[in-house]
Amino acid sequence: MTETAGKAARTKAYFNAPVFAVAPMIDWTDRHYRFFARQLSKHALLYTEMIVAEAILRGDRQRLLGFDVSEHPVALQLGGNDPAKMAEAARIAEGFGYDEINMNVGCPSDRVQSGTFGACLMQEPQTVAACVAAMKAAVKIPVTVKCRIGVDDQDPEVALRTLVAQVIDAGADAVWVHARKAWLQGLSPKENREVPPLDYGLVYRLKQENPNLFIGINGGLQTLNQALEQLPHLDGVMLGRAAYHDSAMLTAADRHFPHPLTGAKPIVEDGATFSERGHRLDLDFWAEVRDAMADYAAAHIANGGRLIHVTRHMVGLFQGWAGARRYRQILSSDATRQGAGPDVIYAAFDAVFEATAAKQAAE
Template sequence: MTENAEEPAAVKAYSKTPIFAVAPMVDWTDRHYRYFARRLSRHALLYTEMIVADAILRGDRDKVLGYDPSEHPLALQLGGNDPRKMAEAARIAEDFGYDEINMNVGCPSDRVQSGTFGACLMQEPGVVAECVAAMKAAVQIPVTVKCRIGVDEQDPEVALRDLVSRVVGAGTDAVWVHARKAWLQGLSPKENRDIPPLDYDLVHRLKAENPDIFIGINGGLQTLAQSLDEMKHLDGVMLGRAAYHDSAMLTAVDGFFPHPLTGQAALGHDGAAFSERGHRLDLGFWVDLRDAMADYASGHIANGGRLAHVTRHMVGLFQGWPGARRYRQILSSDATRPGAGAQVLHAAFDAVFETAAAKQAAE
């Protein structure tokens, strides 16, 4: 980038804009989920599943990196430990139009341990910094890091600060911290999401020590209210399973968070009604969502896909709503049958609409 070049919008966002993000989750945040999530929120920053650099360099790039244009703002989470490969994969992803490259320094799965990347790299902060520097030299979009507070016997007070100091020196635009240790020996990936205790205070102190660096937090956040409380201390919040399993919470995000690329202000509730759980209540919104997802599913099926590829991400949509049980039953059973089409989606949504109408009439 030349000295007088216009700074990319996303770089500006990481210095000035509070961000709500949906965490990268293997097997969950695929392109079908992201299309669905974008129908619920325009302002949430979405992440891909972790994609290994070698898969981009050697695989079918259209398949590995393809996405619907509506998914923006969209970040690619990249796994690897070779600066040259990471830089080349980042350059390819930038050409595909991604808004950010995020380096995975937090996943504790057996797969990443065997490849010595993910959370293993908490023990190799110099390697992480080399990868960040190489990617920054290769692309103009933001390069960020998502890490743990430490692994195994590391002292998080030391390990986290060391990693952050090095990647900041290498030019990272932001650090997202999953506020738990990862135990590479003795705990499964699932247990690593729950058993190690959370240490939000350490992340808060890290931000206080680095006021000019974007620091976002991940891990254990369950509600939008909790997220907003964390924003008193930090620059961004990232929810994973909570946002996935209770996806209707995303309908309230735009009311509180600006758009991370354009800087468009938070929209407020704009007269729309919301439930106590933070779910949008106006029927027109949900009808439009049903129709959009039915059209999308029909297109996916026409291209050789199956309805369940799309609907498996939608099962948790109406948590706590009248008719939600029947909705889940339809998507869990009918959508998986051979030949299932978009009419199944209509039936599932109608189960909620009809139950809500009956309850309103009774009142």
């Protein structure tokens, strides 16, 4: 969407719980991934990659913030620590039509730390609160925070509660908690997603203490069933790499979660069948996904893009299916060749369709 698209912004506290969200992931949740994910789930809340506020103020806004209207509901994750710059970036993003502004207080990478934002701001809750207050004053859409439970030697029981208390006072509409500490030195970003122990119980207690605040959880959730187990305790669940690498699980999310914006009830379609892993099985659905992605890729190529920009997000789609290996081979090799077009997508899907039909005929 363009900068004029969001002028009729919604005014509401936050979204209809429970919410299923795909986490913001740098280099992964770009506009091409989000369009793809939206073909698989109409109800999942999608997040952009983290975009630094300063980049929005100085850079190519259409390139940074533009998105396809089909991506709604979609949230922008902002990185920064200057309240005035965060507020102006949020105002600009609202003009593009985003449904939420989320402040990154959880990323531990050296690149983010060098800008003094991300997880290191767990040590500066007053700065986070000032940014939230400034953004709330600048926009009508929800302003939220995604954080860790603490960093380094902080006591999570104290650090998380202190941060949340201050952002509540600043007007935050929701808090998404990655339920582990981050170590700012000595661990890579990958290790920071795996090594620090999870503490779901702390996030549950935080919700009990703040019943009127939307609190969602992130971290360590690998399957849709694990996500559903969180719902008695919390308002939302957020999956990251698990949802990206096994993206077919998104097809089952709409069976359990309402639409965040409209409140539309979970979708139960006649004739829709699902595997034990939560993958939708009926091939008519997958033919629609194929056609949508082929058309999208054709438009991207016509605008000067390359097929691989789109298909790199689709490689993990058919895990465990007949024909999945050939599907991956086609997307991994043929999509990279010069002049590759949408026919590669058709060939990859056909490999799965033909292998699945042969398997069913033999059973």
